[in-house]
Amino acid sequence: MERESMEFDVVIVGAGPSGLAAAIRLKQLCAEKGQDLSVCVLEKGAEVGAHILSGAVMDPGALTELIPDWKEKGAPLNVPAGEDRFLYLTASKAFRLPTPPQMHNHGNYIVSLGNVVRWLGEQAEAMEVEVYPGFAAAEVLYHEDGSVKGVATGDMGITKTGEQGPNYQPGMELHARQTIFAEGCRGSLTKTLFEKFDLRRDCDPQTYGIGIKELWEVDPAKHKPGAIMHSIGWPLDSSTYGGSFLYHLDNNQVAVGFVVGLDYDNPYLSPYHEFQRFKHHPAIQPTFEGGRRIEYGARALSEGGFQSIPKLTFPGGLLVGDTAGFMDVPKIKGSHAAIKSGMTAAEAIFEALAASDGPREITAYADNLKQTWVWSDLYKSRNIRPSFTRGRWVGLVWSALDTYLFRGKAPWTFRQHSDHDKLLPKSACRPIDYPKPDGIISFDRLTNVAFSNTSHEEDQPAHLTLKDTSVPIAVNLERYDAPEQRYCPAGVYEIVEEGGEPKLQINAQNCVHCKTCDIKDPTQNINWVVPEGGGGPAYSGM
Numbered sequence: 412m413e414r415e416s417m418e419f420d421v422v423i424v425g426a427g428p429s430g431l432a433a434a435i436r437l438k439q440l441c442a443e444k445g446q447d448l449s450v451c452v453l454e455k456g457a458e459v460g461a462h463i464l465s466g467a468v469m470d471p472g473a474l475t476e477l478i479p480d481w482k483e484k485g486a487p488l489n490v491p492a493g494e495d496r497f498l499y500l501t502a503s504k505a506f507r508l509p510t511p512p513q514m515h516n517h518g519n520y521i522v523s524l525g526n527v528v529r530w531l532g533e534q535a536e537a538m539e540v541e542v543y544p545g546f547a548a549a550e551v552l553y554h555e556d557g558s559v560k561g562v563a564t565g566d567m568g569i570t571k572t573g574e575q576g577p578n579y580q581p582g583m584e585l586h587a588r589q590t591i592f593a594e595g596c597r598g599s600l601t602k603t604l605f606e607k608f609d610l611r612r613d614c615d616p617q618t619y620g621i622g623i624k625e626l627w628e629v630d631p632a633k634h635k636p637g638a639i640m641h642s643i644g645w646p647l648d649s650s651t652y653g654g655s656f657l658y659h660l661d662n663n664q665v666a667v668g669f670v671v672g673l674d675y676d677n678p679y680l681s682p683y684h685e686f687q688r689f690k691h692h693p694a695i696q697p698t699f700e701g702g703r704r705i706e707y708g709a710r711a712l713s714e715g716g717f718q719s720i721p722k723l724t725f726p727g728g729l730l731v732g733d734t735a736g737f738m739d740v741p742k743i744k745g746s747h748a749a750i751k752s753g754m755t756a757a758e759a760i761f762e763a764l765a766a767s768d769g770p771r772e773i774t775a776y777a778d779n780l781k782q783t784w785v786w787s788d789l790y791k792s793r794n795i796r797p798s799f800t801r802g803r804w805v806g807l808v809w810s811a812l813d814t815y816l817f818r819g820k821a822p823w824t825f826r827q828h829s830d831h832d833k834l835l836p837k838s839a840c841r842p843i844d845y846p847k848p849d850g851i852i853s854f855d856r857l858t859n860v861a862f863s864n865t866s867h868e869e870d871q872p873a874h875l876t877l878k879d880t881s882v883p884i885a886v887n888l889e890r891y892d893a894p895e896q897r898y899c900p901a902g903v904y905e906i907v908e909e910g911g912e913p914k915l916q917i918n919a920q921n922c923v924h925c926k927t928c929d930i931k932d933p934t935q936n937i938n939w940v941v942p943e944g945g946g947g948p949a950y951s952g953m
Contacts, residue, residue, distance in 0.1 A: 422587035426454035429732025430593030432753030438538035455547035459532035473750035492516035493637025505694035559727030624668035629702035687853035717793035791819025864949035874942035883915035
């Protein structure tokens, strides 16, 4: 069966903040200029927002630029940020530190980013943007001259053996004059674009963290709408970057999460179990006593910042949002920059497409973005996250100097290196004895995965692929004691015995699409690709 095709002026891959902002801004410009462009947004989640997970404290500045009357239109920004608390934790104590100026949240809102994205999707559809949830873009299409032609969605109904099942449907080709890639962190198609167009030749490798989050309903007596707490220190050692957050939303809900930089060196470290034992700290546990966990999830975060921004444009397309790495780590925010990048891309595309002989590569997007606060903010904070590769205390001292003395204008820039090559061999490290979850405050991984509402069609090819099937045992197990067993927050990877020999078992149905395996695997042998559209987590309030 041949694939059918559809023609659009602009195709956007990903219905997150950046992709939807781009779609909305394009339609706003059409209305302002009396022109029309056909715009399509593809979303791999079963619905818009299903794969969105963030803390999140949101800076509304970019949203106000995009939709000035967002409050009147019912945007779900309902909880103004209140008191900021920044703690240093030891195993039994909590010491309050001055809140860094980048982390001051006056004027911001505590939100469910998934709900914000759902609302943005509604605004886009009201402007006649065609939004297609449940359709995963699985392949980039090219013209004969090598420029991007569009994307194709994945075939449906392929069995585990690679054959066409009884419900087989071929994917659809979506052709566009310009294709916007808004896949979020570590996009599977964006990785291929990096290689084809050598987009990373003039930047540092991207670096990442893994963010693990639970949403709780707590005792009303312990609920403080707008309260914000961040911590560093215990349970991580001083050489491992990371920390926690607690955000009090409305409806007696508290979002609690833990972030671990994926440049850690101990193969025995488990970010998931660090999070679970963190919740038992004497300053943290009381918040959750008498409450109940209602949702769980995880995702990778682009932490490289300014040094890691790739070339943003190529013939036929461009990159926006977290797929390009616009998260501002010291602020612990990225959605505002994602929205602004989507708007800036839309404006450059609209101007170029208004001319019938417009350029295939819209370099004006990158030029214009460099004149915005997105670029200047990332430049000012460029040395803070990399300074922590020298340890927690060096990072804290340098961050204070950079903020207060140099004011983000130090005459040098710290370089960055890939996360996957940081692991030490198991012989150089000591195993970590994690406490057993109590089932009340802390939980095992498989129990928590059930609270992510993750689902995949069972009879489909695994979307977690190995380039060389011998590597997991011959290299990862032998040298690093199979760290994929520990860095995955969903229990996807297990070492089992088969015929008396060890074997890597991949439980792909558990995958919450965090992409950590694709990032941290020391030999880069694991390749994450999209499963059938609609598969994965189904977050409702994350």
